[in-house]
Amino acid sequence: MKIILYKPLFLIASIILTFGCEQDNILVDPNYPTTINKLNYSTLSQNRETYSLRNIYLQTSLNEFGFCANGDVSSEIPPILESLTEEEAVETVKNFVATNPYETGVENILELRFDRIFLRSGYTDGSTKWIITSSCQKIDTIEVENTNISFRIRNREVEACTGNWFPEIYIPSSFIFSQTQAKSRLLNKVVEHYNIAGEKYYQTITSGGLESSNITLCILPMTQDECIELRVAWKIWIESVSYIIFVDVMTGEILSQEPTIIS
Numbered sequence: 001m002k003i004i005l006y007k008p009l010f011l012i013a014s015i016i017l018t019f020g021c022e023q024d025n026i027l028v029d030p031n032y033p034t035t036i037n038k039l040n041y042s043t044l045s046q047n048r049e050t051y052s053l054r055n056i057y058l059q060t061s062l063n064e065f066g067f068c069a070n071g072d073v074s075s076e077i078p079p080i081l082e083s084l085t086e087e088e089a090v091e092t093v094k095n096f097v098a099t100n101p102y103e104t105g106v107e108n109i110l111e112l113r114f115d116r117i118f119l120r121s122g123y124t125d126g127s128t129k130w131i132i133t134s135s136c137q138k139i140d141t142i143e144v145e146n147t148n149i150s151f152r153i154r155n156r157e158v159e160a161c162t163g164n165w166f167p168e169i170y171i172p173s174s175f176i177f178s179q180t181q182a183k184s185r186l187l188n189k190v191v192e193h194y195n196i197a198g199e200k201y202y203q204t205i206t207s208g209g210l211e212s213s214n215i216t217l218c219i220l221p222m223t224q225d226e227c228i229e230l231r232v233a234w235k236i237w238i239e240s241v242s243y244i245i246f247v248d249v250m251t252g253e254i255l256s257q258e259p260t261i262i263s
Contacts, residue, residue, distance in 0.1 A: 024160040033252055034170040034230040038064045051103055055096070057157040058195060065228060067164035069105050069148065080126050085163045086117060089130040093151045096158045102147060105165035111138070115148065129154050136166040144169070144230075151254035169230050175249040182234040182247040185254070191243045193259055209240030220246050220255055231255055 029081045039047065046070075048062050061071025084092060097104050097112060106112055116133040123129070131151040137144040152160035177185075189205045214237040218259065222229045233246040233255055246255040 012197065014197075020211060021170055022033045022047045029172050031170055032172055033232070034166070034168065036065055036166070036228040036230070038226050044228050047103075051100070054099065056139050057154070057156065058161065062103060067105060068161040069078075070102075071160055075159070077150055078155040078159060081156050081181075081233075083119075083128040084122070084130060084153065084156055086119070089119075089132060089153055089173060089193050090114065090117065092153055092156065093132050096151070099148075101162075102167075103164070103230050104161065106138075106149075107167050127154055134163075139169060139171070139219070140233075142217050142219060144221065145235075146221060146258065147152075166221070166230060171219075171232055172250060175232070177234070177247065177252045179215050179234055182249070182252065183215070183236060184215065185247060185255075186210060186236065186245060187237070191241050191257065191259070193242070193261070203241040205238055205241055209238050210236075212240065217249070218246070222255060 026233045038044075044062070044066065045062060047066050051062055052058065052075070053071055056076050059073055059075050060067060060071050064072075089182050093096050093114075094109055094112065113135040114132055115135050116131070118131055120129040120131065120175055121127075128226060130151075132151045132153070134149040134151075137147040144198035147163065148163050149161065149163040151158055186205050187207060187210060190202050191205065192200055192202050194200055216235050218233055218235045218258065220231045220233045222231055222233075231246075232249045234249060235244060235246055237260070239260075242261045243259055245257040247253070248255055
């Protein structure tokens, strides 16, 4: 994985926010955020064909950015052979990733870890299936949100792969918004929930709630119409209102918010 650090000579005092993939305005750091554009039709078609030919048992394809994703693909059925052991199943996944580094986004196979590994059997045709899910990508201790990669092995071959890591992520060496400044942007913000009857109700973020909140640094992939932006953000879990809110470390923009309870 390539980590790009930028050391600016100075920081511009004012911040001009930009939205979407077309960055016509001037950002404090012109190299931020990392942007991954959709592939053109010709390139994507060629990549999908090459990927399919390289992995003849695969039933999934590539998304518009060229990463592993769902998609209907006519593939060969893996022969029914002796079931893999767990160790062999993990090794099969690692070999698949090493063979498809661009599509999975995993440059260093040694960084790959797994959160879930389990075997399914009892299929009428005698097949066995291993379901394996990777941990999220990390850069040192910084987690890249929503980057679990899911694999399904049928008999002894990988037949499905969805999700991806990112081979190149740019992290500015200096942040404009500190943890304290990011939290201050949320003071008195109103969030909404739904009760068991489906009725909406509201809660207000207080200074006490912010003081007791938990904050970590993360990277948040955000898919726009034509690109993916990899935003460095403060992930703020405010337990008093049961919400997680992501604030961009460079622009102070509230990138995303999600409740932590299900009514």
